[in-house]
Amino acid sequence: MKVKLWRCVFTASMSAAMLLGLAACGGSDDAESSDGIKTFTMFTAMPGTEINDDNEIMNIIAEKTGAKLKETWLTGQTDAEAIGTIIAGGEYPDFINGGDAMMSLYDAGVLVPWDDYLEKYPNLKELYTDEEWDSFRQDDGKIYWANVFQNTYGENRSTTHNDQAFWIQARVLEWAGYPEIKTLDQYFDLLESYADANPTMANGTKNIPYTALCEDWRYFCIENAPQFLDGYPNDGSVIVDTDTMQVVDYNTTPTAKRYFQKLNEEYQKGYVDVEFATQTYDEYIAKLSTGAVLGMCDQWWNFAYNVNDVFKQQGLDEQGCNYVPLGLTIDEGMENRWHNYADTLNNSSGVAVTTSCSDIDAAFKFMNDLLDQEIHDLRYWGVEGEDYLVDENGLYYRTEEMRMQCADPAYQASHMCNYSYMPQWLGTSRDGKNAMQPDQQASEFLDSLSTPLQKLFDAYGVDSYVDLIGSVEEEPGPWFPMYSYSGSMTTETPGGVAWVKMGEVKHEWLPKVVMAPDFESAWNEYMTAYNAANPQDFLAEMQTELERRAGL
Amino acid sequence: MKNPVKRITWREIAHQKFLMVCAAFFVIYGIVFYYVPLAGWVMAFQNYKPKDGLFGSQFVGWEKFKFLFSDEVFLRVIRNTLAMGVLNLVATFLMAIIFAILLNEVRNVFGKKIVQTVSYLPHFLSWIIVTGILHDALSSTGIINELLVKFGIMDKPINFFANPSYFWPIVAFANVWKETGWNAIVYLAAITSIDPNLYEAATLDGAGRWGKIWHVTLPSLKPTIMILLIMNIGNVLNAGFEVQYLLGNGLVKSVSETIDIYTLTWGISQNDYSLGTAAGIFKSVVAIILIFGANWIAKRSGENRLF
Known part of the structure; x- marks a missing residue:
């Protein structure tokens, strides 16, 4: 009888321990792999396509910036439901773009204020004028997110009616x-x-x-x-x-x-x-x-x-x-x-860093790096020689095969890496000649x-x-x-x-x-x-x- | 006359200490996982904010319940939940019994096994797949419309999901298709335990097949039917979430939304956890009332009961 009793206690406590263990496994997985490259996680409350884990440009960007991003997207829910579920669950990715539900995240108190990092990282600061940044301030006077779209650098190059x-x-x-x-x-x-x-x-x-x-x-x-x-x-x-x-x-x-x-x-x-x-x-x-x-x-x-x-x-x-x-x-x-000719600033939505992120400074540095011209070109134009060519005047152009390749979903998943819900520019490149994104390049647009x-x-x-x-x-x-x-x-x-x-x-x-x-x-x-x-x-x-x- | 109630004594407890300790784990499990979370019901009487937590949120009394019951949408949602719940219950319940009895009458063992296996397989499909199949089959270019048009029953395809009056039957049909075979298993098991002597006696008394079903099979199944009915009545308000969520659209919103979907839209999407909790409490209370009611009726009519 004694033996049986102890066996019973033992089994029960084992199963309890296993349950706890399982629960603990769901924890954060900010990983720094052996080559020193950090992997951030991001959830975007929009449907999107996950790129392959061995995506070529993602790895090039990772080598240059020391970090990469694992993006996940909305599936089969509304943005508000997805964000509500994340808040109720209490586990957050490093970056989050909550669509129209940003206020819920702010109310839950899980977003990191940008104010200190804006002074440190000029590329981020450059995204908006002081006045525009002020419009992102919440009732506690701090900035918690930045919209990533409809933001023109230099001369406006819009060719499409993105409305x-x-x-x-x-x-x-x-x-x-x-x-x-x-x-x-x-x-x-x-x-x-x-x-x-x-x-x-x-x-x-x-x-x-x-x-x-x-x-x-x-x-x-x-x-x-x-x-x-x-x-x-x-x-x-x-x-x-x-x-x-x-x-x-x-x-x-x-x-x-x-x-x-x-x-x-x-x-x-x-x-x-x-x-x-x-x-x-x-x-x-x-x-x-x-x-x-x-x-x-x-x-x-x-x-x-x-x-x-x-x-x-x-x-x-x-x-x-x-x-x-x-x-x-x-x-x-x-x-x-x-058509709206000027940029539309939707200050109720954007990308944010959450308090679950283990290295907040690195997260802001990563966003800053993504706005470097070299990295920005990699994100939107791709690799020179493979995805676009440069003519004698320094203008980027693509051949018909390159355009066809870029329209292929399999190629997009294995090669292209837009990080499309991270900070980005429209308008003119810092070289003063090209457009920030290919569909805004006038010559490229007309040829295509x-x-x-x-x-x-x-x-x-x-x-x-x-x-x-x-x-x-x-x-x-x-x-x-x-x-x-x-x-x-x-x-x-x-x-x-x-x-x-x-x-x-x-x-x-x-x-x-x-x-x-x-x-x-x-x-x-x-x-x-x-x-x-x-x-x-x-x-x-x-x-x-x-x-x-x-x-x- | 001796007292028929057996008293529980300390001696007996000491004697059964092994069982007691084992049972204690389940009691603790029940308390931790079923009763402790009920503390969250406090939220329904607060204006709960995740940032402030359970202890920091403002207390608002019955405010949330007042909002609920003055909201026309919530009243409609209750109606939908009850209607679909009852419809599903009646349809799946009857179909399962009829199916089990018919299957029992099949004499070819091989054919019977095949039919039974095939019939309960849909139970293992997830709702997302079932609704996907339904969506395709009932779309304007789907098989149902093609057949209706080809046989001249309709002159042009109809959009089944655009008409609110088709929604409840579609949901009930989906439930029947998915669960009939599975639910029939219990009845088939009960039928096998019926004493064959009863059938022999009935045959001697001149009963045919129908007579045997009516006078032997059904009365023998009655206790099983009653217990399952009581248990299912408590579940009436669980009319479903996935089916309605996945099959619904703007047009049929007024008939497709259930309490669970309402809880999701207000509780999770609008971040009003308090309102969501209040709706959830309402649902639980009604379920408790229903199950006690059904049990009481069963008791009154001298039938088997759950407790």
Whole structure:
């Protein structure tokens, strides 16, 4: 009996010890390998592709800087869910880019302030002016993150329209003889007549005249067009009426109603993809990649990088499947502000270092090193001689094979290493000649255009997508963009609660009103549900912030 | 008359000390992993902030519960959870019993084994795969729509996931497809333990196949059915998270969201742990009420019961 008793105790304590041991194994793994190269971890609350562990450029950068980065990405969750789960779990990577959920990380008190390191690392400091850095300060007066996008060094080189637009395939415009398309009605008229005349593509795939993505946070594709159609820039969550300095809710304007009514008509006539409301982002990208979708409303960065690579690989670019942006408005003769010429500083999101990082100084040094021109060229241009060549004037260029290679996902995973959610520059390289990133190099951009795009650019007499969309060139007010405020709202305030609920109502009702057999009654029901979410609470808080930002 | 209740004496405890020590580990395990975490329920009465912790957060009383029950969405979410829970329970429960009885009637042992194995395999698939299959099968270019169009039942494909009224049946169907075979195992085991003499006697009394099922198999299964029913009723509010989360979309939000999804959106995504906890407490309380209710009814009707 004695023996048995002790055996029982022993086994039980062994299993307890094993459980504890397992729990402890989940700990941090900041590793410094034998060759002295540190490996940092990073989580980005955006879907992305993991690069191979033996990625060539990652190793070159590691040799030069003494550190490399293991990036992981969002899969199958929203950014807020992923960050919420990480906070609840209490284990953090060294670097984190939390998308719209940065405030939660700040509230959890796990971010390291940048202030001391900014003085030490000039490349980081250089990213923003003092004024801009100040806008990142939280209520305790410190800076905890820096946005990595839309930041121009030297002269602006933008060739693409890296914003939202109604996009249309080059083949549609070519077929119609390159007409001027200015309004929403003209746009759909053209899509209709093209689809009637050409029901299928060359390979027999049925053309889909129009689709709209409604999934999760990407439902902006269907949601925010009314602000642009009225000629306003992308403030994202409200319109700012510059005459009266009032915020206006673009969800309830007459333009919004006309826009959704138009979509409803097109849906009833069968020109809108029947699956638009239920497709996931992956299905959407797969659909666009077949080249069958004639048009949609979207942000360039939301589809172009994936889809254009596939078009190039499949030869669909030569069939005129590439998308070009149209600067549509609701009525004729209005100005449009789809394109934003200046940098947009979204101070509610960015990259941060967490308190779990074992060597915080090295982490900041690594970000600083990534902004060195040599490393920056490696990240975006690749290896000289392999990925790009230099002509006698010092200009970088790529051959057709190099471009094809760069569009190959397998090559991207084994060779290219963008570290795309780490600090980076757009604009002109420190050598004063080249662009920081290849798609901004004018010569490279024009050479890489497919034949149908070149013909289209000639026909409209433009040099870039930016010229094509023809937005008004003006500096936005100091309040721009208002979405950086709504993005940082929490459910602490009535406005924050209203903002969440408005989002839920719109998620459900926008596709519903588009599909409704009786638009008027569906729209009225939508408006009742929308008003029940108390949008006025949200608007009041936005108005206060607008006045604060505008210094009124 | 002797007292039928056996008293527990210290002597007896000393006598069984080996068992007592072994049991103690499970009691400790239960306390540590089931009861200590309940202290977190305090969060529901606070405005919990991870930075301030359980002890530093502001106490707000019933505030969070008031928010919950004045939120129209939460009331709708309760309705969805109950509806899908009951639908799933009824569908999977009936199907499992019917399937077990039918399978038991198969005389060909080889065929029976094959069918049984094939039928419970879906249980081992994860929901992400099952929902993937459903999504493909029911898409506008999927097999279901192709068949419907080909046989002229429909003139054009329909988008099953765009219509809220199809959502609950789809979820129930998915549950039935996945769990019928697995749930039937318990009943099949119970059927094998039925005394063959009963069947013989029934045959002598002139009962056919249906008669034997009705008068022998089903009454013998009744205790198993009751116990499983009570246990499953406690689970009604666990109508699911993955299925609805993975199959849902904006259009069917009003019928697809369950309490678990609500807890996730507010608790984790909006970082309002307090509200999430409050919703969780509500769910637990309802589950306890349901399971006691079912047990009480079983007791009243003189059936087997759980406790």
